[in-house]
Amino acid sequence: MNTIEEKISSADWQRVTEDMHERGYAIIENMLTEKDCAELISGYQHPDSYRKTVVMERYRFGIGEYKYFNYPLPALIQTIRTAVYSHLAPIANTWMRVLQIGKQYPLVHEEFLSLCAEQQQTKATVLILKYGQGGFNTLHQDLYGDLYFPIQLVLFLNEPGRDYEGGEFVLTQQNPRAQSKAIVLKPRKGSMLLFTTNFRPSKGSKGYYQMKMKHGVSEVHQGERYAVGVIFHDALT
Numbered sequence: 001m002n003t004i005e006e007k008i009s010s011a012d013w014q015r016v017t018e019d020m021h022e023r024g025y026a027i028i029e030n031m032l033t034e035k036d037c038a039e040l041i042s043g044y045q046h047p048d049s050y051r052k053t054v055v056m057e058r059y060r061f062g063i064g065e066y067k068y069f070n071y072p073l074p075a076l077i078q079t080i081r082t083a084v085y086s087h088l089a090p091i092a093n094t095w096m097r098v099l100q101i102g103k104q105y106p107l108v109h110e111e112f113l114s115l116c117a118e119q120q121q122t123k124a125t126v127l128i129l130k131y132g133q134g135g136f137n138t139l140h141q142d143l144y145g146d147l148y149f150p151i152q153l154v155l156f157l158n159e160p161g162r163d164y165e166g167g168e169f170v171l172t173q174q175n176p177r178a179q180s181k182a183i184v185l186k187p188r189k190g191s192m193l194l195f196t197t198n199f200r201p202s203k204g205s206k207g208y209y210q211m212k213m214k215h216g217v218s219e220v221h222q223g224e225r226y227a228v229g230v231i232f233h234d235a236l237t
């Protein structure tokens with residue numbers, strides 16, 4: 001059995017990089033084992049692991065519930081956050097360069113977290129979400145302060161079509177000169193989905209422009225759906 005470090009380092013990052021540039025998202029299957037998924041789901045009940053619980057209806061974020069992890073993060077998630085970041089920072093740096101935004105991200109996640117801390121962004125943003133029948137997550141962006149990393153990921157802990165129906169992951173892209181396009185994804189259990197947090201570069205006739213993206217989850221028609229969201233910046237509150 002490969003360790004999570006091995007799975008991350010042997011992933012096809014060339015293909016992921018191309019997908020991120022062309023589409024603003026990429027899927028890597030088989031990142032988590034059955035056991036990893038089961039442990040993360042059963043951990044949902046342990047109050048000590050989390051700093052805050054959000055009942056989504058209260059804020060009109062949708063229907064469902066999520067919990068922000070506390071530091072220290074579970075080892076599996078800590079490893080994923082640190083190791084995947086190093087593969088994404090070069091992509092983020094290309095995006096900033098082609099969009100002529102004078103910003104570059106350090107290649108080491110700890111250094112990026114130090115920059116967050118300088119801006120008082122110190123609270124963990126990694127979360128686990130739970131939706132039952134009728135659950136959904138409205139289209140949104142996960143910006144938790146002025147400093148943000150432009151790519152984030154979700155880990156899928158249940159099998160679509162078996163554990164739940166509906167509950168598709170929805171991305172919208174807002175072309176500044178057209179209506180929004182919806183992209184609907186059903187990644188399999190254990191998959192990692194990488195996607196655009198705010199905007200990505202898209203090539204037009206006069207060079208690159210900003211294509212704003214949002215994400216959410218369509219209504220769960222049946223069953224239960226859990227997911228872990230890994231956001232690379234920390235939060236003010």
Ligand SMILES: O=C(O)CCC(=O)C(=O)O
Nearest residue numbers: 129142154217227228229
């Ligand atoms: O439940 C999902 O797949 C979406 C989670 C989400 O919005 C996030 O991780 O930022």
Ligand SMILES: [Fe+2]
Nearest residue numbers: 141142215229
């Ligand atoms: Fe989100």
